[in-house]
Amino acid sequence: SQQGEEDPQALSIQEGENATMNCSYKTSINNLQWYRQNSGRGLVHLILIRSNEREKHSGRLRVTLDTSKKSSSLLITASRAADTASYFCATDAIQGAQKLVFGQGTRLTINP
Amino acid sequence: DTGVSQDPRHKITKRGQNVTFRCDPISEHNRLYWYRQTLGQGPEFLTYFQNEAQLEKSRLLSDRFSAERPKGSFSTLEIQRTEQGDSAMYLCASSLSRVLVGGRSYEQYFGPGTRLTVT
Numbered sequence: 001s002q003q004g005e006e007d008p009q010a011l012s013i014q015e016g017e018n019a020t021m022n023c024s025y026k027t028s029i030n031n032l033q034w035y036r037q038n039s040g041r042g043l044v045h046l047i048l049i050r051s052n053e054r055e056k057h058s059g060r061l062r063v064t065l066d067t068s069k070k071s072s073s074l075l076i077t078a079s080r081a082a083d084t085a086s087y088f089c090a091t092d093a094i095q096g097a098q099k100l101v102f103g104q105g106t107r108l109t110i111n112p
Numbered sequence: 113d114t115g116v117s118q119d120p121r122h123k124i125t126k127r128g129q130n131v132t133f134r135c136d137p138i139s140e141h142n143r144l145y146w147y148r149q150t151l152g153q154g155p156e157f158l159t160y161f162q163n164e165a166q167l168e169k170s171r172l173l174s175d176r177f178s179a180e181r182p183k184g185s186f187s188t189l190e191i192q193r194t195e196q197g198d199s200a201m202y203l204c205a206s207s208l209s210r211v212l213v214g215g216r217s218y219e220q221y222f223g224p225g226t227r228l229t230v231t
Contacts, residue, residue, distance in 0.1 A: 033219065042203060043155070043222040044114070088154050099145065099168065100205075100220060102154030 006089060006103040014111050019076045021106040023089035024069075030092045032065055033100065034074050037086045046074075046087075079110045114138075116223035118204050124229045125194055132190045133226045137206030144187050145220060146179055147203040148172065155203055161187060162209070194230045201225045 007022045025032070031050050035043040049056045049065045049072070056063045062075040076083055086107050090100040115138040125131050137144045142163055147155035158177070159169045163184035173179075176194075181187040191198055205220040 031218075035222070040201075040227070042114070042116075042118075042224040043205075045219050045221060048219050090154075099157035099160060099170075100147075100155075101157065104152070104154050 006087070006106045008106060009104065010107045010109070012109040012111060013079060015079060015081055017079055019079050019083070019108055019110075021074045021087050021108070023072045023074070023103055025072075025089070025091045025101075025103075026070065027091070027093045029067070032063075032072050033090045033092075034061075034063060034072075035088045035090060035102075037088065037105070039085075043088065076108075079108075081110050081112050084108060084110045114221040114223065116204060116206050116221050118202075118223040118226050120226055121224060122227050122229075124231065127196060127230055128193055130190065130192045131194060131228065132188055133202055133204075133228075135187045135189070135204030135206075135223055137186070137204070138208075138221060139185075141206035141208045141221075142184070143207045143209050143218075143220075144181055145205040145207070146187070146189050147205065149201040149203055149225070150199075158189075191228075194228075196230050199228055199230045201227050 005024050029051055031048050033048045034046040037043045047058045047063050049063050060077045065072045086105045088102050088105045090102045117136045119134045145160040146158040149155040157170050158173050159179050161181040164181050176192045179189045203225045205222045207218045207220045
């Protein structure tokens with residue numbers, strides 16, 4: 001079963017604009033990770049944010065985490081055509097599990 | 113390339129046949145995971161190994177599925193008597209479990225996946 005939901009399910013923007021994707025989850029977590037998946041391929045790890053962190057940056061990526069609201073956001077600044085992909089958040093629950101639980105993903109399209 | 117490899121990349125089989133997939137993790141990683149992903153969905157956890165020990169299995173993993181990780185290196189996932197509902201992308205991931213102050217923290221690195229089509 002999916003841990004939570006990503007919003008929006010699909011997003012289409014112009015190259016150079018910023019893209020924001022949101023993720024909600026249900027249980028208490030150790031970490032939250034964001035992954036990118038190009039069509040028909042494996043997942044690429046983008047960034048991990050720990051439950052005691054509120055914001056993290058990596059290049060053009062900015063991730064926030066609000067554990068009180070059980071939500072996270074991924075911001076991609078100055079988008080490029082190569083950013084076109086599906087983006088997934090994945091959580092690692094505190095209770096006894098080493099597995100990642102994924103949302104359904106946001107399909108991002110960057111128009112040139 | 114994340115350093116995790118999977119073989120084969122694509123497999124087409126007829127219903128009722130057995131199939132086996134292989135995953136080679138990043139060499140120093142002690143944890144290995146299998147996930148299944150159907151079209152339009154996020155990956156779903158199947159099972160994971162710490163070294164050679166299989167520590168957790170999802171209810172998705174029916175009796176027709178078996179996974180092994182001999183010697184704590186590569187892993188195989190076998191599906192017996194395949195059904196059309198088994199058609200999916202099977203993803204393998206590995207990680208290095210490490211404990212940091214304040215809790216565990218690790219990233220999972222995924223292979224390219226094996227796409228299974230059961231006809």
